[in-house]
Amino acid sequence: MEQSTLRGCRDASRRLVAARPPATFAAPESPEPTGDSRVEPVVLIVTVRNEARTIGPLLDSILAGTRVPDEIVVADGGSSDGTLELLRSRASADPRIRAVLAPGNRSVGRNAAVRASTAPIVACTDAGVEVEPDWLERITRPFAADPATEVVAGFYLPVGRTRFERAAGVISAPRLTEIDPKRFLPSTRSVAFRRTAWERVRGFDESLAHNEDTPFALALKAAGARFHFEPEARVRWHPRGDLRSFFRQHRRFGFGDGESRVQGSFYARLAAKYALGAILFVGGFWYRDCWAALVVGLLLFVTTQARRGAGKLGPYGRFILVPFLKVVYDAAYLSGYAQGRLSRLSSPGRPLRDRDSPRASD
Incomplete structure (x- = not known):
């Protein structure tokens, strides 16, 4: 029977360029976070819809990290719970934060967030996850260590509060020892990429309603992007808590x-x-x-x-x-x-x- 697998991030481009050279991967290294003037400006993008309960804690944790993004762009897909109003309030108090209204699927939101920013490095995560204090620094440092790096795949750990959630996490996420860096497809829970790479594959495929991150990663690989797996750039997320939502x-x-x-x-x-x-x-x-x-x-x-x-x-x-x-x-x-x-x-x-x-x- 099939061993449990995960899509390393699931959840986007249908334009693969077969004639381009295959993607290459840097050996996974975990440099200790230190200040480095070579680190380029970075924008953090997040897509949300009805995340009034979780977006505030996410922004707080990002702003308290060892590296703070130069820009934070949150794309709201049409919330009805006050998420957009909360974001606009945060943006009025902090010029680094920008809220954009982008009705549609997550691909639409991610592309809108990238277009609304200017930084050459784009980091991506989701509302509802818990980022470790050094996550942004870890996931952006490989770009400074090797300017040829175009995509950095981070890691993500399931955090279960109940027995069902812990079991769902076992099924839904790979263990670090199971990952082959050369084959791992990053999830938009924990990934960073160069704006030029995003432009080369023309962004996330907006025709895809679900699981946009896998086609996007495959498009980058087909376009010859150089990947780096950074296991220490970690976020934590909560698996589904019941059978119906899990399915x-x-x-x-x-x-x-x-x-x-x-x-x-x-x-x-x-x-x-x-x-x-x-x-x-x-x-x-x-x-x-x-x-x-x-x-x-x-x-x-x-x-x-x-x-x-x-x-x-x-x-x-x-x-x-x-x-x-x-x-x-x-x-x-x-x-x-x-x-x-x-x-x-x-x-x-x-x-x-x-x-x-x-x-x-x-």
């Missing part, structure tokens, strides 16, 4: 992959593994060896998932909840991917090519 979130991520036609070989392999399980189950009615093989496969699957939850959950969480959520997670992605592909067939727009890049723990 819906990951179905949306799968829909985004299908809509943008990325990760096709991954989904084919995942579907094939579950199809094999179904074949073994049905075949067992005629050949008992099929059931024996299925039992062995299930034991390996449960053991693998339980190992990922070691040190975070008790026996029930590790051996029951985590394997169960893994199946739900896979079902959500597969169903979402199928829906996304069908949506492109019904509304094809401009043609897209299938493009694949391995997931963090694929």
Whole structure:
């Protein structure tokens, strides 16, 4: 069965340039944060919608960090809970903060935020996450250490308050030891890139309703952008707290992959593994060896998932909840991917090519 995987950030460009050289990655290093005059100005961009409860604490933590952004641009997608008014109040008190109204999906908001800024380095995170005090300094220092660096992928850690959230975090996020820096796709929870790289791929694909960060990262790779993985640039986020929202979130991520036609070989392999399980189950009615093989496969699957939850959950969480959520997670992605592909067939727009890049723990 498939080991738990994550899209290193999920959640955008359909214009891949196949003739360009492949992306290269710098070796992951974690320099200690220190002042450096070579560090270029940076803008932090955030997209929000109805985040009145979380945007204030995020701004406070950013402004209290070891490096403060030169600009902060928050794009509001049409909030109805007072988020925009709160942002405008903060902006009137701090000239570094700017609020822009950008109705639409997150790609629309991210592009609007970049256009509303001037800094050559763009850092990106989301409302609702908790940034570590040195996050911005960590994620921007590689640009100064190597001016050829164009994208810095940070890391993100799930923080669960309940047993369900901790189990969901085990499924939804890769462990640091599972990440291959050369294959890791950054999430917009924790990423920074040069404005020139964003311009080269013409920004995030605004036709994509979900999971815009994966196509954007793939477009940058196809355009030959030089990536650097910075494991010490960390943010923390809270996984979904119930089964329904967990399923819906990951179905949306799968829909985004299908809509943008990325990760096709991954989904084919995942579907094939579950199809094999179904074949073994049905075949067992005629050949008992099929059931024996299925039992062995299930034991390996449960053991693998339980190992990922070691040190975070008790026996029930590790051996029951985590394997169960893994199946739900896979079902959500597969169903979402199928829906996304069908949506492109019904509304094809401009043609897209299938493009694949391995997931963090694929």
